[in-house]
Amino acid sequence: MTITKKQITFSQAINDAIQTAMAIDKSVICYGLGVTDPNGIFGSTIGLEEKFGSQRVFDIPASENAVTGVAIGAALDGVRPVVVHQRSDFSLLTLDQMINNAAKWRYMFNGIHSVPITNRLIVGRGWGQGPTHSQNLQALFSHIPGLKVIMPSTTYDVKGLLLSSVFDDDPVIFLEHRWLYNQVGLVPEGDYRIPIGKAKIINKGEDITVVGMSYMTIEALNLIAVLSENKISCELIDLRSIKPIDSKCIIDSVKKTGNLLVLDTACKFGSVASEIITLVVEECFSYLKQSPRRITLPDFPVPTSPALTSNFYPQDLKIMEVISEMLSKKINHQKQERPPISMHDIPGDWFKGPF
Amino acid sequence: MNISIAENLYKQLLKIRIIEEEISDRYSEEKMRCPTHLAIGQEAAAVGVCASLNNNDYAVSGHRAHHHYIAKGGNINKLIAELYGKETGCSGGKGGSMHLVDxxxxxxxSTAIVAGTIPVGVGLSLSQKLKSSKNITCIFFGDAATEEGVFYESINFAALKDLPVLFVCENNRFSCFTHLSQRQPESRKIFQMVSAMGIESFECDGNDVISVYNMANQITKTIKNGEGPKFLELHTDRWLEHCGPNYDDDLGYRSKIEIKKSRENDPIKILEKKFPELSSSKKNSIKKELNLLTEQAFVFAENSNFPPEKEAYTNLYSQ
Incomplete structure (x- = not known):
């Protein structure tokens, strides 16, 4: 059987994943603020209500905590809810239900219950999203035993990982970076699953291990050609799954390269990057040729004005600089690797805000 | 009401009373090593409501849940074993008194965060509606839960979606030591407030099991007929301290008159008075049967094994 593939955007791939899940299994439902809006969560939920009806696809009152509890209760009775938050920041209102209930019910009732819910959280950036519309909460959620945390980077992965999340029997936090939404990729039609807990080696290499997640993987990917021209062999790992984390993939790579750089979309203190470096130091310290490094956001809330954000988000040039330092090698990079954009605070000219 | 219903209500009330008293008596042995919120005095609320439900209807509860678990038909051996932290407990020793399931x-x-199971119960009822089930969900909580934000969110959602759910507020007037008058405006009734939010609401003497049963039965029928969510406020009294096995009348946070009144409003005495047809010999045989059941449950718990330590590291994820 040949599987048809098509070129679609990240946003369309999410939409495709939900449609595929809802067609396979009647117990899948999808709701959240804006799910049935004309814009359908940046296109990711457009057409779902028309196709599957308002019993299974609906907008909600601004009651993030209750609707999370509702998802948990429905899940205890066999429903598989997909709950959407247009900005991850609003999921902070769900922490009581997510941490005290979703993360606990399987364990504290000793396996009698399971809580198959998927929370889609969209991470904002740029165009002045500012302090409360651009938080990266992966470290916070992955700290909690009982939750799974996913951060896809590619259009192919987002569909396969979302399908795996919806049909996983545990609560999943699914973090989608807004700047990835327009990324185009070749995506198979129908159902395919990417296993949760498996990282992906995007580029094989010998000199340095770079571990990325979400949009930071894309920043690193932009560099691979330049690094290669400079005879630097970079092993780029896309984490994909924050929790459970693919320790083996990271450790095997560091054993080979002896150098580790971690790229995190969040701020530094207590970050996933910190966890990865700890893991490597504990598990394969003797293989390290030097201190591992991490590139993160500053330990500050994200400011709004473009004047304040011009250097707030580390980009590919920063990654290149750190790799150059770590390998004591000058890197020539005359070529502009990506199309020029009008301003630093947008991913491309396709993004005109407002959010 | 026929005698067999009254007899069953009596039996359920007494079952909770005897078990709770036995827990209270034995708690100082320090074998039940978990925070325990006993329901002595509040039995009629659980019994009257659960008697209107069937086995396929769902119920959830909060930190004080023994009476709901028992009245809903939960396994007694597994309840006591759970308090003892044994592997035969309903939650395998991972939950304790505050985390019961059957x-x-x-x-x-049931779980301990105030109002935490209210949206969970609403979610169960959403699933029942999606499946066109004939069953409903009953959510038990106390008066303090109506002060949590998620309570209002849940009431609104249930009303909006017209869900088959019965909210039961056991109002014992105390959140730990703090009287309702220090927490909510005195002129406002909880059930009237909920009524204003769009859910038909009722109140009832929660110590009179016959009134509770009659009202709950009526309400349950209307929910099962597709008339949407309902709210029932039951006025009752907690006899013991908020958490633990003892009376705390000496602390003075409840007036002597209030304490005296609560003991006079003993749900068991009220039922006996309302139903003189319950003969002493019948009552004695019920009591004997329940004493035996309770004794057997404690023996079962004492004789059960503790879970192996490695069990602490199981059942976190499905795979």
Whole structure:
């Protein structure tokens, strides 16, 4: 059987994943603020209500905590809810239900219950999203035993990982970076699953291990050609799954390269990057040729004005600089690797805000 | 009401009373090593409501849940074993008194965060509606839960979606030591407030099991007829301290008159008075049967094994 593939955007791939899940299994439902809006969560939920009806696809009152509890209760009775938050920041209102209930019910009732819910959280950036519309909460959620945390980077992965999340029997936090939404990729039609807990080696290499997640993987990917021209062999790992984390993939790579750089979309203190470096130091310290490094956001809330954000988000040039330092090698990079954009605070000219 | 219903109500009341008193008596042995919120005095609320439900209806509850678990038909051996932290407990020793479950009885779970199971119960009822089930969900909580934000969110959602759910507020007027008058405006009634939010609401003497049963039965029928969510406020009294096995009348946070009144409003005495047809010999035989059941449950718990330590590291994820 040949599987048809098509070129679609990240946003369309999410939409495709939900449609595929809802067609396979009647117990899948999808709701959240804006799910049935004309814009359908940046296109990711457009057409779902028309196709599957308002019993299974609906907008909600601004009651993030209750609707999370509702998802948990429905899940205890066999429903598989997909709950959407247009900005991850609003999921902070769900922490009581997510941490005290979703993360606990399987364990504290000793396996009698399971809580198959998927929370889609969209991470904002740029165009002045500012302090409360651009938080990266992966470290916070992955700290909690009982939750799974996913951060896809590619259009192919987002569909396969979302399908795996919806049909996983545990609560999943699914973090989608807004700047990835327009990324185009070749995506198979129908159902395919990417296993949760498996990282992906995007580029094989010998000199340095770079571990990325979400949009930071894309920043690193932009560099691979330049690094290669400079005879630097970079092993780029896309984490994909924050929790459970693919320790083996990271450790095997560091054993080979002896150098580790971690790229995190969040701020530094207590970050996933910190966890990865700890893991490597504990598990394969003797293989390290030097201190591992991490590139993160500053330990500050994200400011709004473009004047304040011009250097707030580390980009590919920063990654290149750190790799150059770590390998004591000058890197020539005359070529502009990506199309020029009008301003630093947008991913491309396709993004005109407002959010 | 026929005698067999009254007899069953009596039996359920007494079952909770005897078990709770036995827990209270034995708690100082320090074998039940978990925070325990006893329901002595509040039995009629659980019994009257659960008697209107069937085994396939769901119930959830909060930190004080023994009476709901028992009235819903939860397994007694597994309850006591759970308090003892044994592997035969309903939650394998991972939950304790505040985290009870018996799916076979439709008791879907209780947990300790005030109001935490209210949206969970609403979610169960959403699933029942999606499946066009004939069953409903009953959510038990106390007066303090109506002060949590998620309570209002849940009431609104249930009203909006017209869900088959019965909210039961056991108002014992105290959140730990703090009287309702220090927490909510005195002129406002909880059930009237909920009524204003769009859910038909009722109140009832929660110590009179016959009134509770009659009202709950009526309400349950209307929910099952598709008339949407309902709210029932039951006025009752907690006899013991908020958490633990003892009376705390000496602390003075409840007036002597209030304490005296609560003992006079003993749900068991009220039922006996309302139903003189219950003969002493019948009552004695029920009591004997329940004493035996309770004794057997404690023996079962004492004789059960503790879970192996490695069990602490199981059942976190499905795979």
């Amino acid at each position: 799916k076979n009885a439709g008791f879907m779970g």
